[in-house]
Amino acid sequence: MIYQRSPDYRSRQGIRHGCPEANHMIRTENLTKVYNGVRAVDSVSLNVGKGEVFGFLGPNGSGKTTTIGMIVGLIEPSEGKCFINDVEVTRNPLQAKKITGYLPDGIGFYPTLTARQNLKYFSKFYGLSDAEADRRIDELLEYVGLKGVTTQTGGFSRGMRQRLGLAQALINDPQVLFMDEPTNGLDPQGVVQFRHIISDLAGKGKTIFFSSHILSEVQLVCKNIGVISKGKLIASGTTDEVKRKLQKDDLVTIVVKVPGKLPELKTPGIVEASYNCSTATIRARTDIRDEISDELFRQGLHVSELKVVEPSLEDVFLETVYGSA
Numbered sequence: 001m002i003y004q005r006s007p008d009y010r011s012r013q014g015i016r017h018g019c020p021e022a023n024h025m026i027r028t029e030n031l032t033k034v035y036n037g038v039r040a041v042d043s044v045s046l047n048v049g050k051g052e053v054f055g056f057l058g059p060n061g062s063g064k065t066t067t068i069g070m071i072v073g074l075i076e077p078s079e080g081k082c083f084i085n086d087v088e089v090t091r092n093p094l095q096a097k098k099i100t101g102y103l104p105d106g107i108g109f110y111p112t113l114t115a116r117q118n119l120k121y122f123s124k125f126y127g128l129s130d131a132e133a134d135r136r137i138d139e140l141l142e143y144v145g146l147k148g149v150t151t152q153t154g155g156f157s158r159g160m161r162q163r164l165g166l167a168q169a170l171i172n173d174p175q176v177l178f179m180d181e182p183t184n185g186l187d188p189q190g191v192v193q194f195r196h197i198i199s200d201l202a203g204k205g206k207t208i209f210f211s212s213h214i215l216s217e218v219q220l221v222c223k224n225i226g227v228i229s230k231g232k233l234i235a236s237g238t239t240d241e242v243k244r245k246l247q248k249d250d251l252v253t254i255v256v257k258v259p260g261k262l263p264e265l266k267t268p269g270i271v272e273a274s275y276n277c278s279t280a281t282i283r284a285r286t287d288i289r290d291e292i293s294d295e296l297f298r299q300g301l302h303v304s305e306l307k308v309v310e311p312s313l314e315d316v317f318l319e320t321v322y323g324s325a
């Protein structure tokens with residue numbers, strides 16, 4: 001096996017250190033990037049714990065790539081700070097890079113070189129000896145399913161390029177791995193393979209920060225997520241916490257259904273209602289199902305369905321970042 005259990009497994013086991021930052025593998029403080037007077041990333045402060053898989057969610061152009069670029073030391077912040085394992089990236093870029101892996105969106109390779117030759121070239125930036133690099137490349141090519149592929153990378157499919165990109169990002173056996181939209185453009189099988197790899201790496205103690213504009217993707221592998229919109233981190237935390245933070249109101253949604261046509265209800269407490277033949281969707285400040293039931297009974301109507309509906313995180317996310325879905 002190429003990976004040893006990371007010493008950080010302690011934090012995943014709930015063993016806390018005294019200092020509040022000690023469990024954070026990634027930390028940003030008011031991280032900001034201004035391009036031509038526009039704040040592409042605007043005062044983003046977030047924390048990602050050691051061994052955590054963190055989903056960074058936002059629509060196209062919201063600032064995901066720029067944020068990641070600053071944290072991995074490729075883009076200079078206009079304001080603010082970022083830390084990898086408490087190493088300030090702009091002050092100690094080499095120290096931070098030693099423990100960081102990065103799979104960019106649309107990674108490029110030397111097209112006339114093979115996968116092995118590309119990795120060998122890249123390994124030189126990490127000061128690996130020839131023998132060390134060869135051993136590591138063998139392991140990584142096998143890990144990403146490219147063992148025995150000897151063709152030039154110029155002819156690689158999108159999925160093969162992503163897998164080679166992952167091997168490249170892992171060449172230094174990093175503690176923390178950034179992946180920018182890793183499943184973008186992959187076929188469904190490739191998406192599932194990538195998901196398995198993310199879970200596998202997380203099981204080996206890696207901290208994973210991956211960006212996506214697809215909520216369902218992020219939800220499948222991440223416990224904690226951050227949502228960025230127009231450069232601002234608008235919510236972060238567990239998926240439930242994010243849902244609560246993004247919800248514009250705390251109205252209760254109740255669905256009522258009767259056999260036949262449902263007349264307009266006059267039950268006190270209804271804030272808004274929409275009717276569709278036998279069904280109504282009621283929004284109220286509190287759960288007024290009993291009162292609705294009483295009114296239907298008084299009107300001699302039989303209730304076939306009366307339930308509270310929880311909006312999904314997807315509904316709330318779409319509503320917040322794209323407007324009414």
Ligand SMILES: Nc1ncnc2c1ncn2[C@@H]1O[C@H](COP(=O)(O)OP(=O)(O)OP(=O)(O)O)[C@@H](O)[C@H]1O
Binds near residue numbers: 062
């Ligand atoms: N080098 C640059 N010069 C000027 N503006 C830039 C530059 N890089 C990014 N931007 C702008 O900053 C904003 C955020 O871009 P960014 O690529 O970080 O978003 P993103 O969420 O990663 O989007 P996508 O999912 O489409 O890659 C966009 O408005 C983009 O046009």
